[in-house]
Amino acid sequence: MTDSPPVIRNDEAGQYQLVLDDGMVAGFTEFVHDGPGRLIFPHTEIDPAFGGRGYGTALVSAAMADVAARGETVIPVCPFVVKYLKEHEVPGLKIEWKDRYVTIADEASTAGKNTAEKNPSDEGVGS
Structure with missing residues (x-):
């Protein structure tokens, strides 16, 4: 993984965003408040132009570290x-x-290579 751009929390947008030097958002992971100190993370997306650089992993890593530092719970x-x-x-x-979502992620990870379904390890997941 190369050095990645900084990740910022944008509460107004409900996203952690990977922001380039020119201000362009190269990727994001969305969150929705589910009560005080509880955040649901329903979607992550990296612009395909920036795929393969490890940005998805860097984004989620920074977001989870920030959530932990704030004492919040991730769903x-x-x-x-x-x-x-x-x-x-x-x-x-x-x-x-949530067992249902763990099962969905597991199934996506083991999906056959000949399917069009994205694997959650793909950097451009959700794009």
């Missing part, structure tokens, strides 16, 4: 976020797993 719904959290420990992060 992962996005397959990319689910997969990231299953493979990486984030110190201090509180996670509320």
Whole structure:
């Protein structure tokens, strides 16, 4: 993974955004408030022009670290976020797993290579 652009939390947009030097948003992971201190993460997207650079992983890593630092709880719904959290420990992060979404992420990860379905490990997931 190369050095990635900074990740900012944009509460107004409900997103953590990967922002380039020129201000362009190269990718985002959405969040929805589900009560005080609880965030649902339903979708992550990296602009296809920036795929293959590890930006998806860098984005979700920074977002989860920030959520942990704020003492908030993550409810992962996005397959990319689910997969990231299953493979990486984030110190201090509180996670509320929803079995349905873990199953969906697992199925997407093991989908045959001849399908058009995106794998949650794809950097451009959701695009």
